[in-house]
Amino acid sequence: MAVKIRKSRELSSSRASTGPIVGRSPKQIAWTRFKRNKVGVVSAIISVGVIVLSLLAPIVTRIIGVDPNTLHLDVLDVTGVPTLPHAGISMAHPLGLIPGTGRDLLAQLLYGSRISFMVAILTTSLTLFIGLVLGIVGGYFRGRVDAVLGRITDFLLSFPAFFMIVALSTPMVDRIQQTGIAKGNGARIVFLVFFLSFFGWPYFSRLIRSQAMSLRERDFVTAAQAMGSSNRRIIFRELLPNLWAPVIVFVSLSLPGYLAAESVFSFLGLGIQPPASTWGILLSNATRFVTTMPQFFIIVAGSLVLVVLAFNLTGDALRDALDPRNDR
DSSP, rough: EEEHHHHHHHHHHHHHHHOOOOOOOHHHHHHHHHOOHHHHHHHHHHHHHHHHHHHEEEEHHHHTTTOOSOOOOGBBBTTBBBSSSSGGGGGSTTTTTTTTOOOBHHHHHHHHHHHHHHHHHHHHHHHHHHHHHHHHHHOOOOOOOOHHHHHHHHHHHTTTTHHHHHHHHHHHHHHHHHTTTTTTTHHHHHHHHHHHHHHHHHHHHHHHHHHHHHHOOOOOOOOHTTTTTOOHOOOOOOGGGGGGGHHHHHHHHHHHHHHHHHHHHHHHHOOOOOTTTOHHHHHHHHHHHHTTTHHEEEEEHHHHHHHHHHHHHHHHHHHHHHHTTHHH
16 A cells, blocks of 8 residues: 555655646647658758749849850760750869750759749649539538539549640640730640649549538538538538648649659650759750750759759658658
8 A cells, every 4th residue: 555655655756846747739649740841841841942943043143153055065066965064063063064055054953943843833733622512512512413523523633644734735825825815934834734634623523522421420510511501611611621731732732743743744855844943844855965065964864853853852751740640
């Protein structure tokens, strides 16, 4: 008995010394888990840094002292390869010069990333909006509404998206230009954003639909219905705030996917065209000089791989941090 009393006193004193137990919100718990993932933190820093450098490309290039449009034709040989040592890599040109034009590679990467990120961000935002709205509507109302949306989703999922975009690229870009919506590369950007979103939202909609159907049966939704809350209030005040976790993960994983997709279509000549610069165009140019100037190809391809990998690792870290079963 005395031993139990002594242990009880020791436990009480240890609790008193550690202070009161402070509750943490789900966001605080997720942030704590995320900070423990060192790879995820480094990947997030790289991802945010690349986006900031892309947005501030004019300022960054001015500070470094490089210009994306200046030609250095006097240092190119008859094949277009720079005659300078190390392919022109120096303090004046940190990543060297682009063969064929002699433009600064670092400046072209920074300016090219602006278009690539613009397409990726616009496509992700449009895909997120359509998939979120239709997924919540189908999962909450169910019945005939869910059946109609489900058949539309199944119909779109049956299409080979890549081949459809390849086949429709030229006629749709011409139609966009004829209607006056945009011209030139602007029409190609509109085409890529629209069609990538058109074939991309069904996947996210399926995920949100399943989450909405699960949340619909929770007690807080039943209580809101019993209190006479409207469907609009339940959707925006009860369901939507509880779907932020899959939304964050979807954004972190879709952004690099669409970034790579834009690069692929520009590489194939179906996306943005010169004189504009994107990572896909730079990669397409690099393949022509892969044997005579491999540094050009390695830098461009390595930059694209690094950015896509950083975003994917950030998405994996966020998914693990937002998973309530992660600590088990």
